[in-house]
Amino acid sequence: MFGISPLGWVHTLGSLPAIPVAAYMFATHGRIVPRSTAGTVYLVSMLIGAVTVFLVAHEPVSYVIGVATLAILLAGYGARPVLGTRPVARYVETICLSLSAFLLMLPTVTEVLRRVPDGHPLVTDLHSPLLLGAQGSLLVILVLGLTAQIIYLARHRRTAAG
Template identity: 70%
Template sequence: MNKELDMFGISPLGWLHTLGSLPAIPAAAYMFARHGRIVPRSKAGAAYFVSMLIGAVTVVFVAHQPVGYAIASVTLLLLLVGYGAALLPGRGRAKAYVETVTLTLTAFLLMLPTVTEILRRVPDGHPLVTDLQSPLLLGAQGLLLVALLAGLAAQVIHLRTQARAHRAMR
């Protein structure tokens, strides 16, 4: 196999998966920093959706373990629910909660394998982590979980505060 195409042990199809899903990371970071959540009806939200869709669909061709298929399936389901939340029947703030929580979970499910794969492949030929039970890997995954829980808590508090302010204005 061509060494340039096999850099970091990633096949050409793996590169399609990686480069196709990569734009979701800065799009999510931008929306979290600017809006505190992923905003589906925005340019960054559209880029996030397309990139996540590419990543979730192409993982079928590159995953070597059932956990990869499971993460992709759950991510795809959450992505569709999150982007479709505005179409749910009825009124009320529940749609905002469904949208915010499901899309935040997709960002977590993007970052979990991303961090794992980076630590298992970089630097090329001498990765930082060679064992899935490595303290560095488990620590990084733990930090992602803490960030998820703190982020979800902050988002829910913000949504509740907005709802109270909206009710008070009526």
């Protein structure tokens, strides 16, 4: 089904929980909260997806996204332990984990559009206007979301200090 190998299903189903968990955290907390149950589910799902991409990828860019995702996840989840409670830690954590969600959604949207409906996908060319529009929309959401998160963190920090 959808031309996905058994290992591809492990990759897909292993990383799939990260999508609703990230959406839940963005909706309820405005960011991905690493030290929470949802944050742990997100990390495990993202690690499954990022590691298995090296076994299922067909496009060279997939390897770049896999390496970037692993590096950004480690930076995001490691910010607090390494930087402590300094304000910069929360900024690094928030920015990195939002970038990781973007790196999850970029190939997800691309693969869904290239595989659905089964046998007659919506997109057959990587330069399709529909695909480029979807990817561009994700980039706009990332920029607007990061801007809102940074403004919120700055205001919250001033409020807590004052």
